[in-house]
Amino acid sequence: MTTHRLRIVARTPLTDRIAEFTLAPAEGGTLPAWEPGAHLRVALDEGGDRAYSLVTFGPVPEAPERYTIAVQREDDGLGGSRFMHGLGEGDEVEITAPKCDFPVAAGKPALLLAGGIGITPMISMAHALKAAGTPFTLHYAARSQDVMAYREELAESLGDSLALHFDDVAGGPIDLDGLIAAMGSDQHLYVCGPRPMIDAALAKAEAAGIPRERVHVELFDNASAGADEGDDSFEVELASSGEVFTIPPGKSIIEVLEEAGHDLIYDCQRGDCGICQTEVLEGVPDHRDVVLSEAERAEGKLMQICVSRAKTPRLKLDL
Structure with missing residues (x-):
C-alpha cells in the first residue's frame, strides 16, 4: 500500500469541534490525483488508522500539491479525532493514497443528503456535478447553525442548489420521506452522515422502490468493530481450513483473522463499501x-466482516 508523509501546513477552526487541516508533502513535490468523494487514511500514533474525506470547492488538480480534510472531534470516539485535534501546523502524518468508494455516477441527476460532518465528501461531489452541468440538489442537515461547517462557503458557491436544514429551527430532523418521494425516475441518491440518518434513508428508499444501484452511502463512523454495549464473544469457522477463531467484544472478524496471519481484502472498516462481503454458510x-x-439481511447468506457480528454461537464463513 502506497503511503505519503505529509506536513500540516495550515489548521483552521471551522466550528467548536471541527477543524480543517491542509496537508502538503513533507519533502515537497506533488501528490496523487483523486476522484470527488474520495478519502485518505491517516495513521494513528497508537496503531491503526482513520479515514477522512478530501475537500475541494473546485476541480481536483491532476497533480495536487496539497490535500484538505476536515475532522470533527469525538470525545467518546476511538481516538482518531482526538489524535488529529492534538496536531498543529508543522506536525507530520502518514497517509495512504486517496481511494474512492463513494463515486458520483456521471451524467445522472443527484440528490445529495449530508448530515453533520458527513458534508465533507459531498463538497467535491456537488462541485463536480455543477461543473458537469448535471442537475443536483445538496440537502445539508445539522442540529443547529453553529455546528455546521462550510455553511457560508457552500451557500456562496452552490446557490439555489443548496438547501440547509437546522433541527432546532425546523423542530425536528430533515424530511427524508418527502425528499425521497420526490426523486425522479433516473435520479441517484447519495447519503453521508450519522448511522441513524443512513439507516433511515436506506429503509425509506427501499420502501419507495428505488433500486439499490441508485442509492449510495458512506458511513461517517470509524467504530471499526461495530461495537455495541452488551456484545458477546462468538466463534468463526473458516470453511477452507476448518480453523476456528473466537471473536471477542470490541474486535472485528477482520482484526482477529489478520492477527492470526490471514490476508483479507477490505477497505472502509465501517460497513459501507462492501469490499469485505463474505458468504455465510x-x-x-x-x-x-x-x-x-x-x-439480503433477512436471508442471512452474506455479511460484512468488518463490522457485523453473530446472533448464534458460531458462524461458518466461506473463507
Missing part, C-alpha cells in the same frame, strides 16, 4: 453494515 449474522438490503 452456517449460523446467523448480526448485521451492522449499511450495504445489504433488508431482504
Whole structure:
C-alpha cells in the first residue's frame, strides 16, 4: 500500500469541534490525483488508522500539491479525532493514497443528503456535478447553525442548489420521506452522515422502490468493530481450513483473522463499501453494515466482516 508523509501546513477552526487541516508533502513535490468523494487514511500514533474525506470547492488538480480534510472531534470516539485535534501546523502524518468508494455516477441527476460532518465528501461531489452541468440538489442537515461547517462557503458557491436544514429551527430532523418521494425516475441518491440518518434513508428508499444501484452511502463512523454495549464473544469457522477463531467484544472478524496471519481484502472498516462481503454458510449474522438490503439481511447468506457480528454461537464463513 502506497503511503505519503505529509506536513500540516495550515489548521483552521471551522466550528467548536471541527477543524480543517491542509496537508502538503513533507519533502515537497506533488501528490496523487483523486476522484470527488474520495478519502485518505491517516495513521494513528497508537496503531491503526482513520479515514477522512478530501475537500475541494473546485476541480481536483491532476497533480495536487496539497490535500484538505476536515475532522470533527469525538470525545467518546476511538481516538482518531482526538489524535488529529492534538496536531498543529508543522506536525507530520502518514497517509495512504486517496481511494474512492463513494463515486458520483456521471451524467445522472443527484440528490445529495449530508448530515453533520458527513458534508465533507459531498463538497467535491456537488462541485463536480455543477461543473458537469448535471442537475443536483445538496440537502445539508445539522442540529443547529453553529455546528455546521462550510455553511457560508457552500451557500456562496452552490446557490439555489443548496438547501440547509437546522433541527432546532425546523423542530425536528430533515424530511427524508418527502425528499425521497420526490426523486425522479433516473435520479441517484447519495447519503453521508450519522448511522441513524443512513439507516433511515436506506429503509425509506427501499420502501419507495428505488433500486439499490441508485442509492449510495458512506458511513461517517470509524467504530471499526461495530461495537455495541452488551456484545458477546462468538466463534468463526473458516470453511477452507476448518480453523476456528473466537471473536471477542470490541474486535472485528477482520482484526482477529489478520492477527492470526490471514490476508483479507477490505477497505472502509465501517460497513459501507462492501469490499469485505463474505458468504455465510452456517449460523446467523448480526448485521451492522449499511450495504445489504433488508431482504439480503433477512436471508442471512452474506455479511460484512468488518463490522457485523453473530446472533448464534458460531458462524461458518466461506473463507
